[in-house]
Amino acid sequence: MYLYHFIYSLALLVALWMLPSDGTRFISYTENCENGKDDDQDGLIDLNDPDCSCTVAEPVSFNSKSLF
Numbered sequence: 001m002y003l004y005h006f007i008y009s010l011a012l013l014v015a016l017w018m019l020p021s022d023g024t025r026f027i028s029y030t031e032n033c034e035n036g037k038d039d040d041q042d043g044l045i046d047l048n049d050p051d052c053s054c055t056v057a058e059p060v061s062f063n064s065k066s067l068f
Contacts, residue, residue: 032050
């Protein structure tokens with residue numbers, strides 16, 4: 001009976017030790033710069049994320065004189 005409790009306690013300690021803390025991530029995420037989401041879980045999305053090398057598109061302006 002004591003051996004059962006010891007093994008159970010040891011397994012529980014190992015399981016708790018393997019849980020990630022707040023700053024630990026085991027999965028590596030990559031940022032998709034075109035979906036407007038925080039893909040790499042760092043709290044920043046696309047244009048605000050330094051991991052993302054997104055470029056901002058220039059706004060298109062039409063000169064009304066050149067159209068006609």
